[in-house]
Amino acid sequence: MRRSSRIRSALFIAAAFLVPACQMGIGGNPKMQMGQTGSLTVNVSAIAPWLKAGADRASRAYLYATSVKVSVRNSNGTNIISPVTLSTNLIPSSGTGSSTLQAIDNIPIGSDYQVTVEIFNSNFSSSASSIGSKSQVSIADGQTTTVDVVCVPNLDNLITVNVANNPILDAFDEVWYSFYAIGGQAYTVHAPLPAAHLILFDAAGNFVQDVSSADAEFTPESDVWFYLGVASDAVAVTPSILVSAIFPIASEGSLLEPVSLVPGTDHAFKAGITANGDSVSYYSFSTAEAGAHFLVFDGYHYLDWSLYSDPAFQTVVGGATYTQGDCELGSLQAGSSYYLKITNRSSSNMDAPGRVVSPSAAAASMYGEGSAAIPASIVIGTAENATLGSRPWNENSYYSFTTGESALLHSISVGSFSSELEQIECYLGIDSTFYSYTTSKSSMGSSSISFGVLSPNTTYYLMIKDASTSSDFHHSFSFTITSSAPDYISLPLGTSEAATSYTNGTLTSSVQELWYEVILPNTDGGTFHIYWDDVLDGSGTYSLDIAVSALSGGLVHYFNRRDSGYVTASTILVPAGDDRVYLRVQPWFSAGTGTFGVKIVNPSYGSLVVNAF
Known part of the structure; x- marks a missing residue:
């Protein structure tokens, strides 16, 4: 008997790696034919999280494994073959840190496969695995496909620049860290005190420098992740691990001289990060009308904000913490000055275009179009420039349109759209309750949503809802209601x-x-x-x-x-x-x-x- 709940679930396990080479992308659908198979050979280079595994510290953090697991999946995350575990000791070839795994046979032919390699060292049970992936791999009938996979430590120990880390290491212990370096910025990795073994690698698995006894100074050409491996010898130690940099001041304004904002005028809001001591920016603005004012953004942000009624930034009239959407500053008085403090909570510098929005402008730009009582009238076949309001402020938009003389297939197709708009959900009805028919969600940029055949000479009511999982942004997009004759x-x-x-x-x-x-x-x-x-x-x-x-x-x-x-x-x-x-x-x-x-x-x-x- 069929399940009435209609719950159909699939479990996808996704690992978000720190470097592009190790990200697991989702491709299209593989095409397999029964009886046709090929082979796979994997070249693996790795930063293995077991510094104590080899003799030479410059290469010991490369590949050394007691077992390697290889998985081949299609674009839906389903294993094409059972994961293959290779029990072997792999030693770097000529000190390069790269090794070739034995070939895996009898893989069904197809495209857009994802090959994932996970490296284990069971000799040291406390060691994390190393993991990497290669997407868009094709297997041809009777052919051997060779892929290169870079593996990095499977861990989440992030270093904040200019903040010391003090790991507690037992004898013959180890720990791994990663940090994100900005291109063109000078960095220093300091030698650990008290002494420990510290080795620096780049995101591609290349050995950069042994930092055990001397600082490493470098300036990457582009934004990139780096990895630090820290190991002790026969004595327990608690070293200080520090990556330092002198960043340019990124915040703007001050308590004494806040940046002046004009409601309705765009401004690029900037702030640095806490580790650099410049995560707070100061602003002021004056109101021309009374009512609810908003602070809206067109780009990513993650911040605290506080609004004050005095230039000393003492009397608080509103505020919120850890916001990623548009902010309601509150109902403000006309002809008054207000003072705004923003604290960046992101781990990277903030540079987000935005503006202070007055009540009259908010009604036009932040709220959805039309209403259930008075929907906006649209014309079939005409592109409409539309908005969806910022949650939770009247985010839905309401429209009505009238069909022609014939019963035709109708659909909605979306043109341009703001970057934060991930999905929309449409409700279509023959009255203003908007719930007579319900369509499925549509990812932006995908094919249109079909309403099916609609009655001729009939007025329909359409409600469009933001179905995104992202933050509470207002959105702009364009759409067209189209109609076409059916083929019988x-x-x-x-x-x-x-x-x-x-x-x-x-x-x-x-x-x-x-x-x-x-x-x-x-x-x-x-x-x-x-x-x-x-x-x-x-x-x-x-x-x-x-x-x-x-x-x-x-x-x-x-x-x-x-x-x-x-x-x-x-x-x-x-x-x-x-x-x-x-x-x-x-x-x-x-x-x-x-x-x-x-x-x-x-x-x-x-x-x-x-x-x-």
Whole structure:
């Protein structure tokens, strides 16, 4: 029996590595053919987190392993083959820190695979693994594919520049750190005191310098991650590990001279980081009208803010901590001066375009368009420049449009959009409650959302909602409601359940849908039995999980997006006077493609003709 909850979950385990070479990207769908296989050879270079594993400290932090696990996954994160564990001692070839793993055979052919390598040293149980990945790997029939994978310590010990770390190391112990260096900025890695072994590597796994007894000074050409390995000998030690840099002042304004802002005028808000002692910036502005004012941003930020009514920054009238969205400064008086302090909470310098927004400007730029009572009128086929408000301030936008003389397929396609807008969700209805039909979410930049066939000469109401998981930003985007005539194909309709076979259907795109139009031989009405066979409720013949809707000739729902129709038919009663029935078939999940079967039976009508479009 089919699960009524419709909960279908898949577990994806994603590792966010610190360098681009080790990120696990998600590609397209691999194409496999049974019986065709190839082989894989992996060249591995690594910074292994076990300094005590070799004889030479300049190379001992490279690859040395008692076992290596190799996984090959498709773009959905599914293992193409069972993970292969190679039990071996791998020693760097010619001191380069790179080794070639033995070939792995019998891998199904395909593209956009991801090869992940994890290195273990069971001789030292306290050692973390090293891990790396290579994406967009293709396997060809009878061929050997060679890939290079860089592995780095699988850990989260981040060093803050200009802040000392004091690890407690037992005898023959070790710890690894990483830090992010800005291109063009000079850095110094200080030799540890008391003495310990400290080795510096870059993000590509290259040995840079032994810093055990002398400082290392360097200036990277571009932004890059670095790794520090710290190890003790036979004596326990607690060394001080310090990476230092002299950064230029990044904050702006001061208590005595705050930067003057003009409401409605763009300003690039800047602040440094706490470690450099310049994470606080000071501003002032004057109001021209009373009411709710906002501080809005067009880029990433992570900050605390406080608003004061006096130039000494003493009398607080509002504030918030750790915000990443737009900020409501509060209801302010007209003709008054206010003073704003911003503290950057990010680990990198803040440079975020933004502005102070007055009440009248907020209504135009921060709130959604229209309202449930008075939606904004739009025209089919015309591009609309739209906004979504900043959560939680009237973020939804409301529209209405009127269809033409014919029953056509309608959809919404999105053009340009602000960077923080990840997804939208649309609600379409034939009245201003906006909940008669619900469409699935659409990732920005993807294909359009289909509303299906809409009734002619009818006013529809559309609500667009921000479905992003990001911070509370206001958004701008453009969209167009489009319409197109359906293409018809004929399908048979049986006269009894037992004698009628399912007609095969295929959806080749996650946004495709099929509409079936049943032309009735008369207008007497009657009872129809609708069945469908899919991957989760059916005979096992088909591969797609579908949702089916049934509508009258006037496009009024008999039922909407029903999930099960194999064991028990979905029955509809067609009223006298109606001469057709519509069926709408969609993927149950927005990412679904595959096959299904459908049939419609009415014993009293005999053999009918079903058109699909």
